Amino acid sequence: MIIENSDVVLSVCDLTAEVDGIPILNGLNLEVRAGEIHAIMGPNGSGKSTFSKVLAGHPDYQVTGGEIVFQGQNLLELEPEERARSGIFLAFQYPLEIPGVSNLDFLRVAYNSRRRHHGLEELDAFDFDEVVREKLEIVKMDDRFLGRSVNEGFSGGEKKRNEILQMALLEPKLAILDETDSGLDIDALKIVANGVNHLSNPDNSIILITHYQRLLNYIVPDYVHVMEGGRILTTGDKKLALELEERGYDWVRQEDATEVVAR
Amino acid sequence: MLNFRLRAYRQWLKMEEPKWAEVGYPTIDYQSIIYYSAPKQTKKLSSLEEVDPTLLDTFEKLGIPLSEQKRLSNVAVDAIFDSVSVATTFKEKLAEQGVIFCSISEALQKYPDLVERYIGSVVPVGDNYFAALNSAVFSDGSFVYVPKNTRCPMELSTYFRINNGESGQFERTLIIAEEGSHVSYLEGCTAPMFDTNQLHAAVVELVALDRAEIKYSTVQNWYAGDENGKGGIYNFVTKRGLCQGINSKISWTQVETGSAITWKYPSCVLVGDHSVGEFYSVALTNHHQQADTGTKMVHIGKNTRSTIISKGISAGKSENSYRGLVKIGPKADGARNYSQCDSMLIGDSAGANTFPYIQVQNHTARVEHEASTSKIGEDQLFFFAQRGISAEDAISMMISGFCKDVFNQLPMEFAVEADRLLSLKLEGSVG
Numbered sequence: 001m002i003i004e005n006s007d008v009v010l011s012v013c014d015l016t017a018e019v020d021g022i023p024i025l026n027g028l029n030l031e032v033r034a035g036e037i038h039a040i041m042g043p044n045g046s047g048k049s050t051f052s053k054v055l056a057g058h059p060d061y062q063v064t065g066g067e068i069v070f071q072g073q074n075l076l077e078l079e080p081e082e083r084a085r086s087g088i089f090l091a092f093q094y095p096l097e098i099p100g101v102s103n104l105d106f107l108r109v110a111y112n113s114r115r116r117h118h119g120l121e122e123l124d125a126f127d128f129d130e131v132v133r134e135k136l137e138i139v140k141m142d143d144r145f146l147g148r149s150v151n152e153g154f155s156g157g158e159k160k161r162n163e164i165l166q167m168a169l170l171e172p173k174l175a176i177l178d179e180t181d182s183g184l185d186i187d188a189l190k191i192v193a194n195g196v197n198h199l200s201n202p203d204n205s206i207i208l209i210t211h212y213q214r215l216l217n218y219i220v221p222d223y224v225h226v227m228e229g230g231r232i233l234t235t236g237d238k239k240l241a242l243e244l245e246e247r248g249y250d251w252v253r254q255e256d257a258t259e260v261v262a263r
Numbered sequence: 264m265l266n267f268r269l270r271a272y273r274q275w276l277k278m279e280e281p282k283w284a285e286v287g288y289p290t291i292d293y294q295s296i297i298y299y300s301a302p303k304q305t306k307k308l309s310s311l312e313e314v315d316p317t318l319l320d321t322f323e324k325l326g327i328p329l330s331e332q333k334r335l336s337n338v339a340v341d342a343i344f345d346s347v348s349v350a351t352t353f354k355e356k357l358a359e360q361g362v363i364f365c366s367i368s369e370a371l372q373k374y375p376d377l378v379e380r381y382i383g384s385v386v387p388v389g390d391n392y393f394a395a396l397n398s399a400v401f402s403d404g405s406f407v408y409v410p411k412n413t414r415c416p417m418e419l420s421t422y423f424r425i426n427n428g429e430s431g432q433f434e435r436t437l438i439i440a441e442e443g444s445h446v447s448y449l450e451g452c453t454a455p456m457f458d459t460n461q462l463h464a465a466v467v468e469l470v471a472l473d474r475a476e477i478k479y480s481t482v483q484n485w486y487a488g489d490e491n492g493k494g495g496i497y498n499f500v501t502k503r504g505l506c507q508g509i510n511s512k513i514s515w516t517q518v519e520t521g522s523a524i525t526w527k528y529p530s531c532v533l534v535g536d537h538s539v540g541e542f543y544s545v546a547l548t549n550h551h552q553q554a555d556t557g558t559k560m561v562h563i564g565k566n567t568r569s570t571i572i573s574k575g576i577s578a579g580k581s582e583n584s585y586r587g588l589v590k591i592g593p594k595a596d597g598a599r600n601y602s603q604c605d606s607m608l609i610g611d612s613a614g615a616n617t618f619p620y621i622q623v624q625n626h627t628a629r630v631e632h633e634a635s636t637s638k639i640g641e642d643q644l645f646f647f648a649q650r651g652i653s654a655e656d657a658i659s660m661m662i663s664g665f666c667k668d669v670f671n672q673l674p675m676e677f678a679v680e681a682d683r684l685l686s687l688k689l690e691g692s693v694g
Contacts, residue, residue: 100667
């Protein structure tokens, strides 16, 4: 939701970044305020996923210029785990399997690391159990999933639901969902979307990275950005996504070119 | 005993150092090793209060809770420094049940018949190069005898420590479990840092008679050398258990974290019908450590069963090999073996190998072998970090999970100790 004069949660200015010496982001600008849902769309290789990894601080991605301010703090100075604890959450496109580590233990340690960061007392196994059971409802997950190893043997849909469960527990200030819709059937997509909508509130913000308009039928964005060549080409509301679906990315590229010529 | 030693020495002179293991080290000068070294206080003690307090301090510093904690948690301890046993606790209490727990030198004097009847019966003097050397020069070690139908009332435990820089340690342990008895034995090892390499060549022999059960656990933390591979213990050990009686059971659990080189294959010879052999192992190597470890399960009797669970963790530039033999003899009808060997690599410069040898001479036998290799990589650590979990915690969670099947076999407090030890050993190994 767009709220007038709400706080700026994330401000990205002229961001450039590379992987293995290859520039991927080329001057990206974005401002996200509390309560807003932003969708970033764009063709393969446009830099969407790179942007999400850079926000989360993946060590393979080098920032070469520009700045990212998150809640008034220079994000680029923080280690990945510090970013996570201060409220940045990345729902992975391909959630990893962690054999031998139970989902319940993983969730509890993650939950407690955030509590510690906020100066709160850690929850013991019993108290945490109550918290986690409540959150299972949001993503319609069975408690069997808690006893299993993290994502091991989970279906694609179960992995994505597990990501949203983690989001529900960690209550991030900014959640970045990297192609959370990919590989989901329509039922799983609805469950995931309902979960995200349930968690969305005037205090937090969400960035949805997606290829398809379909997800945006269920999670309605306030802004839609189209990315190409490592920067944002154009920004609109959810109608832009529908138009993209109809006319393809080439249309945006042409529009962009005409704009440049006109200037 | 002198004949035993001389026989061993003569055989040793004729033998050659084995070279088949996946380890490399400079030639050992056997002339320069000190074969007997004793701490200054050599008087035999009956309780820990009498032990030189500086020795006890050393144990405390090493985190070995030798005294009070052990007393409370009901563990009897034999402490061996360099070549001699300095103290054995709980002797009287054990004696009430007829259990003998003392140093092997004491046993040789008090119970010569028992010792001479069994010593070398499981590991013959000429078994291998290092066993022969041990048989010739062994100084001290632990001796345990559990009489018929007796359940040893407490955990027995020995702590070995090499204090002297040039010294080798050649201890000998012998455990005899009579019919229907049960004993659980724990072995812990440490050594301070030296730039030189010290040799540790021990022999452990276990004998289980009808329906007897021996559980032997090791937490090995010998000095592993520094980050550049300088110094550290060469741990060349022969451990073997004989399931002589029907329905007998021998179970080895080992957590190997130290030593520059580990060369060790705790084995079970399953002679008695329906006897059971088990081997649970976690071997961790870091920096320049090398480990070639595993087990041998030799099935001779009918319906004998064995289980092998081996977990190898390699970090740094270390090499970690599992080497195991499962042999089913022609008369071992209905024998079964299940082996599972998992390797975990941390970083990009460590190596892991698995060398399973399977020999089956009986068509009714069933042998299963499973193996896997996994890697803790940057992406997993990033996943943890993105959930607010530090790399150290992430590794320790993954390692604990990986080793769970083995740690579950250890007595509770030692499982916790082992878990902590692994995290400590891996500190700073990633990133």
